[in-house]
Amino acid sequence: xxxxxxxxxxxxxxxxxxxxxxxxxxxxxxxxxxxxxxxxxxxxxxxxxxxxxxxxxxxxxxxxxxxxxxxxxxxxxxxxxxxxxxxxxxxxxxxxxxxx
Numbered sequence: 001x002x003x004x005x006x007x008x009x010x011x012x013x014x015x016x017x018x019x020x021x022x023x024x025x026x027x028x029x030x031x032x033x034x035x036x037x038x039x040x041x042x043x044x045x046x047x048x049x050x051x052x053x054x055x056x057x058x059x060x061x062x063x064x065x066x067x068x069x070x071x072x073x074x075x076x077x078x079x080x081x082x083x084x085x086x087x088x089x090x091x092x093x094x095x096x097x098x099x100x
Contacts, residue, residue, distance in 0.1 A: 083100040084096050
């Protein structure tokens with residue numbers, strides 16, 4: 001498909017067009033100012049782990065990634081000088097987690 005002129009781009013459906021500038025303004029109105037849109041590359045193993053979290057229900061990709069980043073920050077805060085955080089489980093065991 002080709003562009004129909006300045007500021008106009010195909011919208012994805014044959015014969016349908018939309019103005020780029022209007023679309024950008026519309027997107028900016030819908031997103032709260034305190035959010036940042038980023039692009040990340042995930043390994044296949046990380047995608048599988050994310051999908052597993054989503055399969056449990058109650059969350060979406062954005063919330064799961066936001067939560068993972070906050071948890072990593074917390075683990076790093078409590079890690080020792082070797083980058084190991086010790087976590088206690090509900091049954092009283094302890095688990096060492098490397099958080100470099």
